[in-house]
Amino acid sequence: MSLDAALARLCCLSHLWKAGVMDLQYFLCGRVALLLLLMPCGLQCMSVHILNEEPVHVIPNFRLVLKAQIEHGPLEQVSMVTWEREPETGISPVRVTLATCPGKSFKCAGMRPKVSANVEQQETTLEINGYSRADSGVYAVTVTDHTGAKTTAHCIVREYEAVHHVSVSINVSHSLLVCGEAWGTDPHFSWLHERVAITKTVGNVSKDGTTLFVTKKPICGHFTCMVSNKLGYSSATYTAAPCETEGRGTTAAVVCLVLLLLLGGVLAFLLWWRHRHNNSGEILHQPLNDPI
Numbered sequence: 001m002s003l004d005a006a007l008a009r010l011c012c013l014s015h016l017w018k019a020g021v022m023d024l025q026y027f028l029c030g031r032v033a034l035l036l037l038l039m040p041c042g043l044q045c046m047s048v049h050i051l052n053e054e055p056v057h058v059i060p061n062f063r064l065v066l067k068a069q070i071e072h073g074p075l076e077q078v079s080m081v082t083w084e085r086e087p088e089t090g091i092s093p094v095r096v097t098l099a100t101c102p103g104k105s106f107k108c109a110g111m112r113p114k115v116s117a118n119v120e121q122q123e124t125t126l127e128i129n130g131y132s133r134a135d136s137g138v139y140a141v142t143v144t145d146h147t148g149a150k151t152t153a154h155c156i157v158r159e160y161e162a163v164h165h166v167s168v169s170i171n172v173s174h175s176l177l178v179c180g181e182a183w184g185t186d187p188h189f190s191w192l193h194e195r196v197a198i199t200k201t202v203g204n205v206s207k208d209g210t211t212l213f214v215t216k217k218p219i220c221g222h223f224t225c226m227v228s229n230k231l232g233y234s235s236a237t238y239t240a241a242p243c244e245t246e247g248r249g250t251t252a253a254v255v256c257l258v259l260l261l262l263l264g265g266v267l268a269f270l271l272w273w274r275h276r277h278n279n280s281g282e283i284l285h286q287p288l289n290d291p292i
Helices: 003-038 246-284
Strands: 047-050 056-058 064-071 078-086 096-102 115-120 123-128 137-145 150-159 167-171 176-180 188-193 203-205 211-214 222-229 232-239
Touching: 047 137, 047 150, 056 064, 064 078, 064 137, 064 150, 078 115, 078 123, 096 115, 096 123, 123 137, 167 222, 167 232, 176 188, 176 222, 188 203, 211 222
Parallel strands: 056 150
Antiparallel strands: 047 064, 064 123, 078 096, 078 137, 115 123, 137 150, 167 176, 176 211, 188 222, 203 211, 222 232
């Protein structure tokens, strides 16, 4: 075979290989497109997520409001929205249905007293009036599409607790005072020294407010930690040795001066009294030289 014939044959094989690769690519693309069309989710799977930042804390007798966003593709249709609740802990928690929103109109029906729900466009809302501790737990919103496929989002809801059992401990070696609180919801910490807000001359408070770095040397006086939230406040006090204030020396000097003045006055009075008494005695004992 001549060189020209060999080159021609090689070029032909190259064209055939490229054509085969292109056919394989077209075949694979067609298969992928068919699989996408046959997927139960359509072009985009349905999803739902609760907009509230969890855990959600609710004050007793107030209103609980949970909102969820529903997202779905153009081929999906929402056929049912269901709100449920179950205990946060327990061996076999029992889930109860709170509200259901069936059909295209999404007229929701509350399954419990004080419960209402609604669906507007791509958002659903659950409301419970007069929240109580029994309403705490894990809430679930389930969205069902027209094929029966379901997607669920969860949110933890707890009772808003008042602050309890505030305590103050000291780390003498590091000049630290640490404030602790038992289980209150969203506690806020603040410090007082001798019933006055902390200044730079006394110390610095940490960013979260729980720790006081004492710069005053030596540590003395009363340090009070106050913890508060929406339901009130509680406090605890650490008592150190009394502080030697600047005005105490001046006060002592004034007291001493007053005492000295009083003592001097008393001595002067006694001397005057003695002198007068002596003069009176001399007059009484003078001889009567005048003739009768």
